[in-house]
Amino acid sequence: MKQIVVISGKGGTGKTSVVSGLASVGPKKVLSDCDVDAADLHLILKPDVLETNDFFSGERPEISADKCTSCGLCAEHCRFDAISDDFQIIPEKCEGCGVCSYVCPADAVSTLPRKCGQWFISDTRFGKMVHAALGIGEENSGKLVTTVRNASAEVAEKEGVELVLVDGSPGVGCPVIASLTNADMALLVAEPTVTAMHDLERVHSLTKHFRLPSMAIINKCGLNPELEETIRKFCTENDVTLAGELPYDRTFTRAQLEKKSIVEYDPDGLGKKIEQIWNSIELKL
Amino acid sequence: MRIAIASGKGGTGKTTVAVNLAAYLDSQDIDTGFIDCDVEEPNAHFFLKPELGPAKEETLPVPEIITDKCLGESCKKCIEQCRFKSLIWMVSEVLVFAELCHGCGLCELACPADAITEGKRVVGTTSTGKAGDINFATALLKIGEAMSPPLIKAVKKADSKSEVVITDCPPGTSCPVIEAIEGSDFVVLVTEPTPFGLHDLDLAVQLLKILKYKFGVVINRSGMGDNSVEEYLNKNNIPLLGSLPHSRDAASTYSSGDLLWDKIPGFKQEYEKIWNSIIKLTSGAA
Numbered sequence: 001m002k003q004i005v006v007i008s009g010k011g012g013t014g015k016t017s018v019v020s021g022l023a024s025v026g027p028k029k030v031l032s033d034c035d036v037d038a039a040d041l042h043l044i045l046k047p048d049v050l051e052t053n054d055f056f057s058g059e060r061p062e063i064s065a066d067k068c069t070s071c072g073l074c075a076e077h078c079r080f081d082a083i084s085d086d087f088q089i090i091p092e093k094c095e096g097c098g099v100c101s102y103v104c105p106a107d108a109v110s111t112l113p114r115k116c117g118q119w120f121i122s123d124t125r126f127g128k129m130v131h132a133a134l135g136i137g138e139e140n141s142g143k144l145v146t147t148v149r150n151a152s153a154e155v156a157e158k159e160g161v162e163l164v165l166v167d168g169s170p171g172v173g174c175p176v177i178a179s180l181t182n183a184d185m186a187l188l189v190a191e192p193t194v195t196a197m198h199d200l201e202r203v204h205s206l207t208k209h210f211r212l213p214s215m216a217i218i219n220k221c222g223l224n225p226e227l228e229e230t231i232r233k234f235c236t237e238n239d240v241t242l243a244g245e246l247p248y249d250r251t252f253t254r255a256q257l258e259k260k261s262i263v264e265y266d267p268d269g270l271g272k273k274i275e276q277i278w279n280s281i282e283l284k285l
Numbered sequence: 286m287r288i289a290i291a292s293g294k295g296g297t298g299k300t301t302v303a304v305n306l307a308a309y310l311d312s313q314d315i316d317t318g319f320i321d322c323d324v325e326e327p328n329a330h331f332f333l334k335p336e337l338g339p340a341k342e343e344t345l346p347v348p349e350i351i352t353d354k355c356l357g358e359s360c361k362k363c364i365e366q367c368r369f370k371s372l373i374w375m376v377s378e379v380l381v382f383a384e385l386c387h388g389c390g391l392c393e394l395a396c397p398a399d400a401i402t403e404g405k406r407v408v409g410t411t412s413t414g415k416a417g418d419i420n421f422a423t424a425l426l427k428i429g430e431a432m433s434p435p436l437i438k439a440v441k442k443a444d445s446k447s448e449v450v451i452t453d454c455p456p457g458t459s460c461p462v463i464e465a466i467e468g469s470d471f472v473v474l475v476t477e478p479t480p481f482g483l484h485d486l487d488l489a490v491q492l493l494k495i496l497k498y499k500f501g502v503v504i505n506r507s508g509m510g511d512n513s514v515e516e517y518l519n520k521n522n523i524p525l526l527g528s529l530p531h532s533r534d535a536a537s538t539y540s541s542g543d544l545l546w547d548k549i550p551g552f553k554q555e556y557e558k559i560w561n562s563i564i565k566l567t568s569g570a571a
Contacts, residue, residue, distance in 0.1 A: 043481060079390060099390060
């Protein structure tokens, strides 16, 4: 089984449009949405949820007002400013480190498991999909990504599917690092803008850091020919195989408004390009 | 006044709105500061082109074990207490996995032998400077470093004196965003008129309601999709601060790293409108 993770560094370069397009072509896959912060793939794939699981991570402390003596030790030792003036836990700031309960002389802090979100196994018209919703303002998206990744691999294993296609998250931090773990290939979606170029370089240093083979797609071609050339050069110099190029075209937005993948919406035009991109990926795999 | 520019979805135009709003304010002789809190992918400097001073390393406290003092296998209190699995027992000593450490200090508190001191892990760099008259601060997360909130916290300290401070936030609704908007008087959510834009806007709205911030919405690339975002705003009584029309011209000007507010017809008026809406909605807030 092979796992391909689609990343970009910068948000908005078209990762999810590419993933839903690639989902519509080639062999059977398991789809995995690792943008747990703001997952969008389900808007196109309209999954039928088969299985819902709660995601717990870390602890949620609670301070009992009855036992609390307002001594202030917890607030003094908490390095995350997660204790309010009236000695209550501020959940958005709490990292669940346990310092408050350790230092409390009145034994006023109890800890409960912290529910941070949910993850789902679903059926879609393109195969099984594993996705998640991080609770609003919750942390540990990295751990939820890992949960989604592991579940995707298990589903693929069980279904006898040879490929997992992962929609990654933006950035180079915690969730992205988690989505690249155990991947066989990173597919970088670049767009010809100075900002996306910079972010592509950053995310590429991350894939290098993990010694992960990479391919790239240039999206929104025609916007800035000079930068498109710069991206092609960057790929050649950095051993990143160019899987293909997609034009700057409002058809992508129209497909999204219809909740269709680009291949379903424009099978003879942009759909063909996605097929060609898939063929280059398959060759490299 | 601190104004945070955020959005659930990446790529809706947070940085575009943040830098153009800052440049517009600067043109109106308002004393403006700018902090790039998107430390994973900071991009504001491409547009505001600041002169930056030297990069300063930012660190997180992590434990260092003084082996001579450590009581060893009979104790292991630090390992038992650590919630982040950043300390493990290896053969005959405590090993620190610094990259998993949140810097909470519990191990040091738990050690009965005073065998733990505070070392440092570099999480990234910050730098400050000027972009014309704009006080500018930016940060860069180290590649391979997972935790951005400590660095966001550090870069936010760079400017407390400008009359209006614009902070460009990372995308999403989890810890980095919460850290970036912390302490703002007003939050501007930037979205685009598409199903993805609307879905992620709703997540960001829910977050701001939980955190009890005043906020309004800017629709970027207006006209590229449908009217569902406007309908959503009407239904939920959320103020629309302004709409920036979709144009290929704007996209290609942006692609080269140029500002839009003074180049694309109609944009200057729209930024003026956004600013006036913010003033109206925050009047009473210093």
